[in-house]
Amino acid sequence: MGDTIKLLIADSTYEPDGSFNHILKSEGGIEIVGKVETGDRVVEMSKIIKPDVVLLDAEIEGLDAMEAVRHLLNNDPNVLVVMVFTEKNKTYVKRAMASGARDFLVKPFTVNSLIDTVKSLYELDKSRREALRAETGGKNEEKEAYDFRLPTESKIITLFSTKGGVGKSLIAINLAVSIADKTKKKVALVDLDLMSGDIALMLDLYPKRTIVDMVKDMNGIDKDTLQEYLVHHSSGLSVLPAPISPEQAEYVTSNSLEKIIYILARSYDYIVIDTGPSFKEVNLTALDMSNHILFVTTLDLPSVKSSRVGLDIMKKLNYEDNKVNLILNRYSKKHGISIKDLEKTAKKSILNVIPMDDAIAISSINTGAPFMLNNSRKPIAKKISEISDFIIQGK
Known part of the structure; x- marks a missing residue:
């Protein structure tokens, strides 16, 4: 028997x-x-x-x-x-x-x-x-x-939006920098905007390999060879870049992403993931595996509307309410839509409001220098710092 x-x-x-x-x-x-x-x-x-x-x-x-x-x-x-x-x-x-x-x-x-x-x-x-x-x-x-075990001490933070152009990538970069600076721990930044990710460009990095190379070589990657697929920034971040061209996006599947996150979690204390603006299967995998989801929006009418739709979908996906946090970016009183209007429409309180500062943001992108490094006292940086405190303290 x-x-x-x-x-x-x-x-x-x-x-x-x-x-x-x-x-x-x-x-x-x-x-x-x-x-x-x-x-x-x-x-x-x-x-x-x-x-x-x-x-x-x-x-x-x-x-x-x-x-x-x-x-x-x-x-x-x-x-x-x-x-x-x-x-x-x-x-x-x-x-x-x-x-x-x-x-x-x-x-x-x-x-x-x-x-x-x-x-x-x-x-x-x-x-x-x-x-x-x-x-x-x-x-x-x-x-x-x-x-095949995800270390419980590793934290995964995914930034998401249902609309492009809300400044999500810049937040992801500076949030990762802030976490690394405060904790002195290892932080990986994953560019999962597979169609048009620009994080490497925004950090003035020139990668030899991307997430696609990591997927293709998956079976041969371990702790020692992992670093060959990442590009390292002077701030201490390790970046896994997006594909060079949009047609390569199909190489990255839900299963391969899950393995990538497992591998990264062996070596990194924090994994910050910047996604593309859709509920595609690969993004759902990132959202599912995350400890924190930062839903980024702005106060223009299309963004407010898409935020309501996106947050409703997340409820249907049974994500816990405290796992999903709403971030308002590029805030200005001149927009004509109030914070209360957004919260009422989205049916969710805002975790943090990041003020508009185009001069600082554009300079950061054009120079490849995160504003958390050289403009840390500016209001825009202080708000990012508050978000990193929230993540680090595990609220």
Whole structure:
């Protein structure tokens, strides 16, 4: 008889009866070792029970399911997560797989479909691990586990907007500089505006490699070779540049970005990501993996309107309210739209208001010198400093 597969169920609406449990064990070799009803609880219980497989409802209460997957894998990179969807929410399958889930079921499902899914997934993973042991003599098992855990001490901050031209990249650069200066820790800045990212240009850097090269060479990258793909700024930042041309954007997928973030998190305490203005799958991966999302907008009418739409989408994506923070950039009383108008329309309070200062901003871009370095006492810099304090203190 084969191994008994330990199954932990995380679903507030699913109640397997005695006969169901008996069939699972007698015909499938699967033992239900626990049942919980919240995302927080499944993370806690998995540490104690150490299941082989977790059956996780996509609509679990408490901690968001996608966040729960990442916590489960951080605790045990070998645990196999099967997500459960309804017909209504199965459009999120791609997000679930990007977050680390290995398979999925759609409700209502039969006991036989559950057995088939769990057993096939378990046997496939078992074969993979046995092959790895045979190939390496068991020496690489620690390394494999290490490679797929996101260090909990690393912080990921993603800047996002549903509209281009709001000054998001300049904020990302100066925020990263401020964090590095205050913490004296290692900060990586990722240009994920794959179609038109200009962070390297704005920092007067001339990279030999970009994020596309890192994707192509993914399997050969480790801590030692990572630096070959980054370009280093005098402020202490390490920058992963955007593709040289827009047609190269297709090389960067959700899965490859997730691996890039894992690799960076091994070496960097803070990862600041500047995205393009869309909810494309690769941006969703960055948003999902982030500790903080800074939603940047301005007070022109199209930006205010798109902010409302974008924040509504983030609510539908089940991002926690305190994870998403609204930043108003280029503020001037002359705009005709008030801060209260924006907050009312967006249905969200503003975390910080950055004043308009075109002279400082343009000079910073044209010289490649972040204004946090040589204009740190200006109001625009002081506001960036406040945001970096917020991030560092983990509020």
